[in-house]
Amino acid sequence: MIDKLAIIGVGLIGGSLALALKQAGAVNHVVGYARSDLTRQEALALGIIDEATDSLADAVRHADLVFVAVPMGAMSAVFEEMAPHLSAHTVVTDGGSAKAQVVDAARTAMRQQMPNFVPGHPIAGTEKSGPSAAFAELYQQHRVVLTPVDETSAEAVRLVEKVWQTAGAEVFCMGVEQHDLLLAATSHLPHLLAFNLVGMLAQRDDCDEVLRYAAGGFRDFSRIASSDAVMWRDICLGNQQAILELMKQYRQGLDQIEQAIRSGDGDYLIDVFIRAKKARDSRFAEPGLIDNSEV
Amino acid sequence: MIDKLAIIGVGLIGGSLALALKQAGAVNHVVGYARSDLTRQEALALGIIDEATDSLADAVRHADLVFVAVPMGAMSAVFEEMAPHLSAHTVVTDGGSAKAQVVDAARTAMRQQMPNFVPGHPIAGTEKSGPSAAFAELYQQHRVVLTPVDETSAEAVRLVEKVWQTAGAEVFCMGVEQHDLLLAATSHLPHLLAFNLVGMLAQRDDCDEVLRYAAGGFRDFSRIASSDAVMWRDICLGNQQAILELMKQYRQGLDQIEQAIRSGDGDYLIDVFIRAKKARDSRFAEPGLIDNSEV
Ligand SMILES: NC(=O)c1ccc[n+]([C@@H]2O[C@H](COP(=O)([O-])OP(=O)(O)OC[C@H]3O[C@@H](n4cnc5c(N)ncnc54)[C@H](OP(=O)(O)O)[C@@H]3O)[C@@H](O)[C@H]2O)c1
Ligand SMILES: NC(=O)c1ccc[n+]([C@@H]2O[C@H](COP(=O)([O-])OP(=O)(O)OC[C@H]3O[C@@H](n4cnc5c(N)ncnc54)[C@H](OP(=O)(O)O)[C@@H]3O)[C@@H](O)[C@H]2O)c1
Structure with a gap:
């Protein structure tokens, strides 16, 4: 008490x-x-x-x-x-x-x-x-x-x-460092990725048109872009080091995917996609169907 | 008939x-x-x-x-x-x-x-x-x-x-081009972003530990990383041009966010986050609460 x-x-x-x-x-x-x-x-x-x-x-x-x-x-x-x-x-x-x-x-x-x-x-x-x-x-x-x-x-x-x-x-x-890295990986970086995508689309003249065709997959992916801006500014500036470290790794991964798309390296893409699917499915067993999983 | x-x-x-x-x-x-x-x-x-x-x-x-x-x-x-x-x-x-x-x-x-x-x-x-x-x-x-x-x-x-x-x-x-660009923006790029994040975390030795602390926000963000690898390889190779164009823009946005975090430019971050939140909220009015929106 x-x-x-x-x-x-x-x-x-x-x-x-x-x-x-x-x-x-x-x-x-x-x-x-x-x-x-x-x-x-x-x-x-x-x-x-x-x-x-x-x-x-x-x-x-x-x-x-x-x-x-x-x-x-x-x-x-x-x-x-x-x-x-x-x-x-x-x-x-x-x-x-x-x-x-x-x-x-x-x-x-x-x-x-x-x-x-x-x-x-x-x-x-x-x-x-x-x-x-x-x-x-x-x-x-x-x-x-x-x-x-x-x-x-x-x-x-x-x-x-x-x-x-x-x-x-x-x-x-x-530990403090472990916490900040874990959260950067599973929360802070995903928020930035979603904020960046929606923020980029919002700057297009045809934004309304683009978002009209966005369906279930996009809705779920971008849900966290609806979070409070001040709180997320504070988090970004409060966890700079871990976020920057993970962003660097993330961009390396994106570079390699881009390179594979450019050169038509389908095997590389399959490897990444299967690895991701396995990891996600093992953490979140989805009950029922994902509506609109493609879009 | x-x-x-x-x-x-x-x-x-x-x-x-x-x-x-x-x-x-x-x-x-x-x-x-x-x-x-x-x-x-x-x-x-x-x-x-x-x-x-x-x-x-x-x-x-x-x-x-x-x-x-x-x-x-x-x-x-x-x-x-x-x-x-x-x-x-x-x-x-x-x-x-x-x-x-x-x-x-x-x-x-x-x-x-x-x-x-x-x-x-x-x-x-x-x-x-x-x-x-x-x-x-x-x-x-x-x-x-x-x-x-x-x-x-x-x-x-x-x-x-x-x-x-x-x-x-x-x-x-x-038009064909408009379709491919719309879909690259609202479906193909988001899938790649989610595949890349989960694929990157899956390569860590502490992947299980990391994902154990992933909550609702991450679950929703990464749902599309559970999609079929072969289909997504075909989509990436079948929509190369539009995807590469949008990836380029996306990386420029990410660069600027990274730069703002590095230099402590909170105003820039707030601008991006507010713009994103507004665009998303106007497309998807969310019924009820987002559980675990932060994480
Ligand atoms: N899944 C989605 O969310 C979604 C949404 C919109 C559009 N699409 C598009 O719809 C198409 C089909 O997707 P799906 O999800 O229906 O796939 P699916 O359930 O795997 O069905 C594919 C069908 O095509 C046959 N098939 C597979 N490989 C073939 C090949 N090399 N040559 C000839 N037939 C082959 C399969 O039977 P056999 O293996 O026995 O030949 C099966 O009957 C794709 O082009 C995809 O981009 C998919
Ligand atoms: N929201 C989430 O999902 C979440 C999850 C986990 C942890 N957190 C953390 O929890 C903390 C609070 O978040 P919250 O969502 O509860 O925020 P909130 O609902 O906006 O509450 C913040 C409180 O702090 C006061 N406050 C605001 N600015 C202040 C300042 N400069 N000096 C002193 N007091 C101030 C506010 O009242 P006045 O404006 O009247 O002062 C209000 O009472 C943050 O550190 C955040 O990182 C948030």
Whole structure:
């Protein structure tokens, strides 16, 4: 049971954790921080938080657990401002989508409190944002990755792990670098590939005409291009290194496919396509038919 | 009412048209051609065709309509072999996924019969193949693009249009080049992008580990990487020019995104992401939430 929980950023990610813990009866009092009065009033009205404040100091004072769920670009400033007001027992965790940058920011701003800081990333979300997007079930049967660093105390990890489990999530621990590479490969790069394709088509004069013939395959492929632009800018700039490394590999693969198409090397293409199909089918056994798989 | 329909290649695409026309009572007698006895027996047993043959000459003789639905790589040889046996009134159409190559092959093999040849492409499919994958409803509420060329007679187009409408499809006409470019943009390039990503991840030693953390966004993005390798080789080699042109543009876009990430140009990224999100949202209004949109 957590006595005081501070949610820094009461949007989709922060709000949903608050709701889940309240619903589980695992928390006594929830204080929410947001910059705008509108956000705070909405979060109060929706019962996400019991108390709202525009002061980071007040929010974190005497808290048992602080969950930082602001956009990644704002994490550093938030850490700086709240650090002086953390109690010795306060455990801090976050929900940022890339971890190396957050860990760097935490080391700079909260050197004293690093044993109590547990970097984390819930692999769950929707395309909506703000307090009204939050719901208690968001994390149920979803994965949460924690990336404790050398300084992190085992006790702090145990608390955060328990909290996420209480919200219905499955918790995994891995290194910061491994997390950032895994996510670059399975999330960040695919988002960029989809954004780039749709962004390129959008610049054509005949874009409407082109998209009129886009069917099921394209719809699924491009779904992630509908994601929030600010969040994705922050992720790109927050996971630069891993993303650039994977983009390089990706472009080498694309070069080879292009070369094979140009020279009519069908065997090379078959090899790539079969390898991809096998890997995907082994990870996602598809129930039923794929409508319009060709297009 | 068609008296004799010849289906050349009684798989998913050919078989489904036969079933739809039979169900609509729009055809008297259906003859099916396939190379292997197994395919022919299956198609007969499933009631897709009334008569099976391994002779292209017999299949097309006295037919009112011939639908060629073999893999694109086989179209040229099939046209050559059947051409001498076509009657003056026989209309020929096909279902190949790229049109310029098919039109070239038809012009070479069926110069005399070009007025009766209507190039076509049903924008419908599933990931399954063979006679057992065929079903009468495949084309219902799906689009079929016809790409008549200068030689094509209006009468032949009208017949083929009516046939597809009878199968439940919406028929559009456009130029060969426009079709191939549209499809390269909304289908062929996205398939290559997905094949390349999954193919690249499949080569990693830690592929299983990486894919274990891949969630909803990746699943949707990579669905098309589960498509048939031979068919996609044929499409790549059959639509070389349009695909290479779009790949070039795509790589320029990727270069600029890479450059923006490297130099920390967040404004550029926001511009691309917003443009993409707007275009996609305007084409596909999403009912409900996207689960795991982030990952
Ligand atoms: N959405 C996803 O799918 C997803 C999944 C996993 C992790 N994440 C991560 O979770 C974090 C939050 O994402 P979210 O989707 O919950 O966003 P959100 O719904 O927009 O909520 C963000 C919250 O932070 C506040 N905020 C915004 N800018 C701020 C700033 N500069 N300084 C202080 N507070 C600020 C907002 O209120 P005010 O504007 O009123 O201040 C709001 O309460 C991000 O770090 C993101 O990377 C997101
Ligand atoms: N699948 C899709 O999503 C989709 C969508 C739109 C258009 N198309 C196009 O439709 C065509 C057929 O695709 P499909 O999915 O129906 O394939 P399919 O289910 O594999 O059927 C192909 C048929 O052609 C025969 N065949 C295979 N190779 C041949 C060859 N070398 N010579 C003569 N016959 C051959 C097969 O029987 P045997 O092996 O016994 O000869 C089978 O009857 C392709 O041109 C494809 O581009 C496909």
